[in-house]
Amino acid sequence: MSVLVWAYGDEYEAERAEILDAVDTVFSSGRLVLGPSVRDFETEFAAYHGIGHCVGVDNGTNAVKLALQALGVGPGDEVITVSNTAAPTVVAIAGTGADVRFVDIDPATYLMDPAALAAAVTPRTRCVVPVHLYGQCAAMEEIGEVARAHGLAVVEDCAQAHGARRNGRLAGTFGDAAAYSFYPTKVLGAYGDGGAVLTGGAEVDRALRRLRYYGMEERYFVETLPAHNSRLDEVQAEILRRKLRRLDDYIAARRAIADRYQEALKDTSLTLPHIAPGNDHVYYLYVARHPRRDLILERLRAHDIELNVSYRWPVHTMKGFAGTAAADVRLPATEECAEEIFSLPMYPSLRRDVQERVIEALLKVLSTVD
Numbered sequence: 001m002s003v004l005v006w007a008y009g010d011e012y013e014a015e016r017a018e019i020l021d022a023v024d025t026v027f028s029s030g031r032l033v034l035g036p037s038v039r040d041f042e043t044e045f046a047a048y049h050g051i052g053h054c055v056g057v058d059n060g061t062n063a064v065k066l067a068l069q070a071l072g073v074g075p076g077d078e079v080i081t082v083s084n085t086a087a088p089t090v091v092a093i094a095g096t097g098a099d100v101r102f103v104d105i106d107p108a109t110y111l112m113d114p115a116a117l118a119a120a121v122t123p124r125t126r127c128v129v130p131v132h133l134y135g136q137c138a139a140m141e142e143i144g145e146v147a148r149a150h151g152l153a154v155v156e157d158c159a160q161a162h163g164a165r166r167n168g169r170l171a172g173t174f175g176d177a178a179a180y181s182f183y184p185t186k187v188l189g190a191y192g193d194g195g196a197v198l199t200g201g202a203e204v205d206r207a208l209r210r211l212r213y214y215g216m217e218e219r220y221f222v223e224t225l226p227a228h229n230s231r232l233d234e235v236q237a238e239i240l241r242r243k244l245r246r247l248d249d250y251i252a253a254r255r256a257i258a259d260r261y262q263e264a265l266k267d268t269s270l271t272l273p274h275i276a277p278g279n280d281h282v283y284y285l286y287v288a289r290h291p292r293r294d295l296i297l298e299r300l301r302a303h304d305i306e307l308n309v310s311y312r313w314p315v316h317t318m319k320g321f322a323g324t325a326a327a328d329v330r331l332p333a334t335e336e337c338a339e340e341i342f343s344l345p346m347y348p349s350l351r352r353d354v355q356e357r358v359i360e361a362l363l364k365v366l367s368t369v370d
């Protein structure tokens with residue numbers, strides 16, 4: 001048995017009737033593209049956050065890209081982010097034609113270091129993209145201060161942090177815009193691709209609606225470029241409407257799983273997730289750290305347990321970025337953490353017996369490497 005196979009099977013079994021009803025609702029409506037389900041999901045997702053506007057898009061990568069473009073970011077600009085993220089954060093920035101600048105992380109939380117951000121700003125810097133990695137918010141108060149001092153726009157990458165809070169405030173409500181992915185594994189996941197951008201700004205909202213729809217406001221008349229076809233699919237929007245009502249339950253289930261890991265592993269040589277003061281973590285991933293990570297993963301394979309590393313390669317070391325100015329940087333905290341982190345199975349329907357089997361095997365393996 002490999003415990004990472006088909007993580008969503010149980011969830012689909014439990015929610016099947018509702019998911020299929022969502023599909024049937026759309027197929028029967030005759031409105032297959034930008035219809036009532038996208039509109040209602042946008043209203044409901046904005047309302048969940050208490051923010052003015054939500055624009056559904058086709059995936060999280062394009063959510064980041066369109067958010068940047070809606071704020072006027074493009075060639076000649078510089079955008080600061082972290083290298084310790086899912087590569088799409090950076091692929092999206094590069095897709096605007098802007099130059100990427102990486103800054104290091106706080107080694108305890110694995111999140112953007114606000115002091116490193118302040119030190120990296122240049123006259124060309126237009127925007128900062130903090131990533132709420134693994135499900136807890138970056139230090140948004142400090143990042144916001146740096147942004148205000150230098151006139152930078154802030155785009156939050158919330159792809160891993162649906163429903164996360166910092167000092168009571170929801171992720172996605174700190175910046176000028178916030179980008180979400182609804183990739184199936186995410187805390188709020190569709191049954192396929194999906195994404196959205198939240199913003200408080202009416203003009204940004206309008207720009208986003210043009211950007212996702214060929215640059216048009218009226219049909220067949222292009223108002224602005226660049227532009228894309230990046231619409232959220234109507235079927236996925238209707239599924240997301242149903243699942244949004246359960247978002248807080250999904251988060252509670254993830255927290256209960258995290259609590260069990262914490263309880264079982266707290267007296268081992270693993271470094272467990274550090275929650276920054278004021279943060280409510282939603283545990284998109286449960287990431288542990290150990291200097292002998294590769295040996296641990298190898299020995300777990302003998303127990304038929306295959307664990308993920310998110311992420312093994314900091315983005316600035318990837319071949320696709322070789323030769324760019326962005327790659328020419330040393331990020332010691334980022335590079336060290338990439339060699340030591342690994343993820344334990346984490347999804348709301350993770351069965352207790354499966355989790356216990358993973359814990360038991362991990363404890364055995366740890367006793368052989370310490």
Ligand SMILES: *Cc1c(COP(=O)(O)O)cnc(C)c1O
Nearest residue numbers: 059060061086088089159181183
């Ligand atoms: C998943 C993810 C994305 C990309 O989302 P897609 O929907 O797969 O395009 C972007 N940023 C982060 C941090 C992610 O985890």
